[in-house]
Amino acid sequence: MIEAAKGTRDILPGEVARWQLVEQQARDIFTLFGFREIRTPIFESTELFTRGVGEATDIVAKEMYTFLDRKGRSLTLRPENTAPVARALIEHGLLRGAEMHRLYYIGPMFRYERPQKGRMRQFAQIGVEVVGSDHPAVDAETLQMLMLFLGRLRLGALELQVNSVGCSVCRPVYRDILVAALRPHRDALCTDCRRRLETNPLRCLDCKVPADRAIVDGAPPILEHLCADCAAHFARVRGHLDGLGVAHTVAPRLVRGLDYYRRTTFEVVSTSLGAQSALLGGGRYDGLIEELGGPPAPGFGFAMGEDRLVMSLPGDLPGLEQASGVFIVVLGDEAVAAGLLAAARLREAGRAAVVEPAPQKSLKAQMRRANDLKARFVLILGADEIARGTLTVKRMADGAQQEVAAASLVQALTELDHG
DSSP, rough: OOOOOOTTOOOOOHHHHHHHHHHHHHHHHHHTOOEOOOOOOEEEEEEHHHIIIISSSSIIIIIEEEEEEEOOOEEOOOOOOOOHHHHHHHHHTTTSSSOEEEEEEEEEEOOOSSOBBBBOOOOEEEEEEEESSSOHHHHHHHHHHHHHHHHHHOOOOOEEEEOOOTTTTTTTHHHHHHHHHGGGGGGGHHHHHHHHHHHHHGGGGGGGOHEEEHTTTTSSOOOGGOHHHHHHHHHHHHHHHHHHOOOEEEEETTTOOSSOEEEEEEEEEESSTTTTOOEEEEEETHHHHHTTTTSSOOOEEEEEEEHHHHHHHOTTTTTTSSOEEEEEEOOOOHHHHHHHHHHHHHHTTTTOEEEEEOOOOOHHHHHHHHHHHTTTEEEEEEHHHHHHEEEEEETTTTOEEEEGGGGGHHHHHHHHTTO
C-alpha cells in the first residue's frame, strides 16, 4: 500500500468543514479592513529565499525543499510567503505609486523539519502583508484585525506579546553586545546556539532549550539598546494598541526566525497547546523589498499555521456542525428517476440535495446513510409516493414527517425550515 509521504497528511471530508470555517472567517474579517487576496506560485527561484529570508536562518540552512529543474535552475517549494508576495509586487510594478497594499493569502508551504503535533512538512498558512507605510498605526491596526479574527474562532486564552528588534542603526550595535554577553558561555550552549552565535546571534534569544534559556535571560534585552527612532516607534505602536483596546504584553526576548524583521515583532501564544504555545507571529520588515531589488517600501505582516488554528478550535464553535441539506431515499428502481428529478428541482431552488441510486438498499439502511451525512431533511420515494405524485418529507431534528405534493416540495421545505 502506498501511503502519504512523511510530514504530509490527508484532510478528509469530515475535517474539511473546520478548515473552511477558519478560511471563511479570515476572508470575512480581512475584507472588513480593506485587504485583498493574492496567490503566488508554490515554487520560486531559490535565490528569492536565500536573499529575502536569509542564508543564516534555520529555514534556508536546514528546512527548504530545493531541487534543480530540467534546465538546471535551482527552485524551492515556498517555505514562507512574505518574500514571494514582495517579489510579486516588484515584478508587476505595483510599488511605483505612494499607495498602500493590503494583501492576504491562504495556501500550502513546505519545510523539512521533524513532524509533530500541528507542525507538518507540508502545512497551510494564512497570512497578511501591509506594504507601503512605516507608520506605527499600521502595526497596531493590523494586530487589532488579527485579534478580532482569533476572537471569532473562540480559541480560548490568548496573549499578544510584542517587542522591537531595532533597525539597521541599532540592531548591529545590540548584536555585538549580545555576542559579548553570550560568548563566555559558548561551550554551555546547545549546538544550534553555538552556530547561531556566529551567524545570527539574535536567534539565541528564541532558543527553547531550558539550559540555554537560563544563560540568555542574563543577557541585556534589546529594548535597552534601541535607537531613539526605534524606541519612539515602539512606544507609538503600544499607544495605538492601547487606544484600540488591544491587550498586550512586552516580551523583551521575543525575536522572529527570519532575517528581514525590523522594529515591531510579535507572537500570539495560547495556553492550550502544550509546550509549543506560540500560535502565530510576525512583524515589520522594512528593507526586505529593497533587498529584493525593489524601491523603498516598508512592510508589516504575519502568518499563522492553519493546522494549529484548526486543531485549537472548540468543538461547539457555531458553523462546525451544519446539516448538509436533503437526502433522498429511493425505494425500488422506478423511484430512481423520480428521485433525480426531485434533486434537480431542489438544486435549482438553491438547496443542496443528495440522491444515491441504491434502490436495493432498505429504508433503514438509507436512513442510516442520511444520518451519517447529517442531512437536515430526508425525502422518501417509493412506489406508493410515485403513484400519488407525492413525497414523504422527514425533518431529522425532531422526526416530524408529512406527505407533500411533488410540485409543492420546495415550498413545503421552506415552511418546515421555520416550523
